[in-house]
Amino acid sequence: MIEKVHTLHRGSNGVFGVRRITEILQLEGETISRNRVPRVMGASRLQGIPRRRRWQGKSTGVRPDHVRNHLERYFEVLEVNTKWLTDVTYIRTTERWFYLRVLSISIKTSWAVGR
Structure with a gap:
């Protein structure tokens, strides 16, 4: 199991974190507790790269009546x-x-x- 975690992390160029590796292992049929992958990754000093959040700005639209140009x-x-x-x-x-x-x-x- 430890080797699978290392292989998945290495195969993703260090991008995959605890959640994604856990999900992949469960899809492959591994029976693991929710704390097992974080323990293994923590002991091996493995860390994923978080996704960059996109800006959720408001879309442009009609100007409200109370706003004056x-x-x-x-x-x-x-x-x-x-x-x-x-x-x-x-x-x-x-x-x-x-x-x-x-x-x-x-x-x-x-x-x-x-x-």
Whole structure:
């Protein structure tokens, strides 16, 4: 049984974890308890690679009635500080997410504020 766990883990290039290896062994007809595979993998210092979660964003659709578009696509500026725009961008790095906020004042001068 221990050799089967090692073979399945090696065959998946180290991707398969406890759940998937347990499922495969049960489909092959092995009789195992739910704690056996975690014990074997822990003793052998084997670990699977978790799946990357996909972003579950909202789909674009019709704007609600109470939300108003103040610019109505009219970007011409007659006075300073009359129209402000902003944008937020999410940047994924190997360590964590970074958020980049770009502010545009009067649509002529702009700077970036990040964290």
